Amino acid sequence: MKRILALACASALVLAGCGTKGGGSDSGGEGAGGVQTDVGVTDSEITLGVMTDQTGPFKNLSTGITHGNELWVKDVNAAGGICDRQLKLRIVDHGYKADTAKTLYPQIEPNVLGLVQLVGSPVTAALSGDLESDEMTTTPASWSSELLSNPYLMVVGTTYDVEMIDGLSYLQEEGMISDGDTVGHIYIDGEYGANGLRGARYYAEQHDLKLREVKITSSDNDLTNVVTGLRGQGVKAILLTTTPTQTGSVAAANKALGLNVPILGNNPTFDPLLHQSPAANALDKLYVVASSVPFSADIDKAREVARKYEEAGFTEPPNAGVPYGYAVAEVWGTVLRKACENKDLTRAGVHKALQQTTSAETGDLVAELDFSQPGAPATRQVYVAQPDASVEGGMKYVKPLFESEDAKGYKAPHQQ
């Protein structure tokens, strides 16, 4: 017995003698080229983090975004890097699980300057506080304007609420709806749907529309009964903040029930795969509003990215995540170059550079972005597109980038 106690005491002493983890301070310093640096930047490398979903429900889109990020890094490094430093990505998979992400974050945090990609609304919510206290500039793969309460989250593109407002003014401009009409809005409960609904409510208030709200969950795949209900209420248009499968169901029901009203959807409501679905012939009434382009859109830059994607030999079928991932990284490039000009590549320096970025160009992959106003969406411009199976990318643009008057006047929830 005594022997064991002695053993326990001895081992405790040994442990105590082993030296603790203490003293790990990451004080900033001056690096090569007279540039201030702290975390994730050495004299030859800038490391950016990617927290993505390679195994969970959003694995297709996330993999596309990751490949877009990788393509950009390759291009930039071939052109000599940024601030005389090569760029490096540190990629981790959290499988869309907030708990895994929460433990992986402290591991990746001391090694990266910022996060180029953070997938998943539960994950983003769980990490939001950490990102703020670590001053970690991060691009979430979500476009909810609610996220903008955190100044370190950089949303690349138009937020869902503004998309809806722009889209509704397009419908009105084209004479498809008019003041006082009844419109239905089908939305998935959650960050995505609630934000789209916010925009529709704003527009309805401005134009005296009667908004019929229908809340669904992301797993409801047959929406015929919902559309039947909306028909009974005499809607003039149906708004969607849903998944592509649900869009297909609504479009098919719209046609089959003889309702035939225009359908307006947020960016994520459409997927080129819908052209191969049973709803393929019912998509002619669908209008999609978006600030980023689909894969192989009819834009020079998008074609270039598509070509590089093929050359890189990735095996997955490409999707809209690829040009988006490339565009996001390009915005990061603009911000990092700005920070380099300011001779400050610290986290705080990057954040300052972000706020000084008033016109980030991505070759029209995403509308031009202005991050100088805290809490406000970086752009309010959208494209309006219609599904067209004959066009590459499955979409034809019916209206180029524009910003409606209503969207200009809209105050986002955290806008100051």
Place this chain on the structure above:
Amino acid sequence: MSDTGTDARATTTAPPEPPQAPPRPTPRRGAQWWVRKALWLALFLVLLALPLYLEAQWLKAGQYMMVGAVGAIGLTLLTGQAGQLSLAHAFFLLAGATSYTVLSGPTGDPELVGFGLDPLLALLGAVAITAVLGLAFAPVAARLRGIYLGVASLALVFLGLYLGQSAESLTGGTSTGRPPATFELFGFPFSNDGDLEIAGVPIRETERVWYLFLALVVIAFLLARGAVRGRIGRAWRAVRDNEASAAVMGVNVPTVKAGVFAVSSAYAGLAGVMTVLWFDILKPDESEFGTYGINVSIAYLAMIIIGGLGSVPGALVGALLVNGLPQVLALYSTQLGWSTGTGEGAFTPILISSFVYGAAIILVVLFEPGGLAAIGRRIGQRLTFTRRGKE
């Protein structure tokens, strides 16, 4: 633990089990007793020292195991000891999480309800509220048994999903969620505020929360062990093994059933409070799968099955495996630079851990229905025999 040796039996139809070990002479405490105590003490000391050595990410993973441990102890009492199958654990987790956030939330917010209570009071309040909710479920529990009870309790998870989404003034809604108040103990904050160092290690939020969770696990563990070994534990097992004979022996079956539901819910409520403190946010799920979804109820069942139904230390080990394995694998493989592939076929740690955890359940159920607790018990006995032989 031979006095809880009958834990392994889960089915209500199981014949009474013969005592596994000969009754120990109570007056003299043998070497074995001391060894056990010393081992527990050593484990406790190691756990106390860990924050001085481990990096924040490992502590974070460890804390998550502790959250699981508290919840699993609660479920093993209900399902293992008292034989009540429950899939409602995730609901009580959500109830505890919401109660804590609301009770400790700031008053005067136009959109969110908050009572501004002291966080310690809020924690106790959350545990009390979930216990009451568990009691409210008692009428159902009293009428149903086995798989029927499991399905009925599953309804609560869906109720939680609905309420979490619609009661936005309490939960903050699925769109944004709401942050919980930082835990404080008599004015000492469990955050990064204030300078505190032990042996040159700055004790910041992660380390402080580790000690808080460790204290909660120890309390939860000791209370559960006490209950299992005492009169109430015997009543639970009597109800589990045969309700009629339990009633004959003077056990008030409905009261015992209601009581164990309340106890188990209180544990789940505490685990819920720990969950929000760990995530730093209360965010109700958008679908059936999430932080408070069916997957969580099933994960807790998996913990107690792997650990051995009814065994309190087994629940700890089960939580270690189920909540810890994905985290530890993910951390290790990232650290070692494994699986950096980004393509479709990338074999990531998340994938591996789901395989391991599935295999663990199948292996346990096939080869050792008593779970890891039974294996531990057997090793313990073998060691005892060899030692006795030497003496």
